[in-house]
Structure formats: structure tokens, C-alpha cells
Amino acid sequence: QMQLVESGGGLVQAGGSLRLSCAASGRTFSGTYSGYTMGWFRQTPGKEREFVAGIRWNSGTTYYADSVKGRFTISRDSIKNTIQLQMNRLKPEDTAVYYCAADPRYLADIGTRDYNYWGQGTQVTVSS
Numbered sequence: 001q002m003q004l005v006e007s008g009g010g011l012v013q014a015g016g017s018l019r020l021s022c023a024a025s026g027r028t029f030s031g032t033y034s035g036y037t038m039g040w041f042r043q044t045p046g047k048e049r050e051f052v053a054g055i056r057w058n059s060g061t062t063y064y065a066d067s068v069k070g071r072f073t074i075s076r077d078s079i080k081n082t083i084q085l086q087m088n089r090l091k092p093e094d095t096a097v098y099y100c101a102a103d104p105r106y107l108a109d110i111g112t113r114d115y116n117y118w119g120q121g122t123q124v125t126v127s128s
Contacts, residue, residue, distance in 0.1 A: 002026045002117045004100045009122030012090055016126070020085040022100030022119060037107040039115065040074060040085045042096035042124075049099065051111035053085060063110050068094075090126045097121040 008020040020040070039054040053074040054063040062074050073086040083100065101115035 002102060004102060004117055004119035006098065006100045006119040006122040009098060009124045011125045011127065014090060014092055014126055014128050016090055017088045018124060020098055020122060022083045024081050037103045037110055038083050039101045039110060041099045041101060044096045049113055054110035055083060092126045092128045094124060095126050096124060098124050
């Protein structure tokens, strides 16, 4: 089993920045499970959870939704066993609960919601 815990959410003005972090306990991303696929998703009330960014733990290859490309950066820290989401030039439409997700499989579609492990979510609110 793996537990994921997000942190770093909060309230920020439009144009500002936030950095989210996702820490894993239990199973780790390295070693036997180094093939992990990791992702950040977000959800607003009444809408489906949507893909924001993803990363392949082994290669570090990153993927982004068009809506955040050029503003958000996903990264991994293999020593701390965490992934981060640096969010710059935030917009009010970025307001959502942000979730970290992980799966030991190579997910061909990194934007799928079919991840085995999810965090509890952290609220990000961007005021105009």
C-alpha cells in the first residue's frame, strides 16, 4: 500500500504562485517500483476530476494539460520521495482541489483517472 499526502495549497491572488508537494509513505517510488507513473489532477464542484500534469518516475518525462502548459512545472525528488507542482501566473480558473496520484504501472495514458493511489487533496483558491 502507498499513502499520498498533499500540502502547499492555499489562497493566492491572480498572477501569484504556489508550490504543491506530495509525499509518499508505505511503498516508495524508487527501487522495485521505479516504474511509477505520477500525476496531479484537480476538481471543482460539479465537474469531473481533470488531469493537470504527470511525470514518469524513471525517466522524468513530463506531461501537461494545455491549460497549464508554460505556467505549471511538475518535478520529482528521489531523495525525499516526493513530487512537486510549481504553479506560476495563477488564474482564478485554476481554483480547485488538487490531488496527487500514483500508480506502479506504466500508464500509457498518463491523463487517465485509473490510478491506484490518490491523496486526500489540497485546496487552491485564486482570487481575482
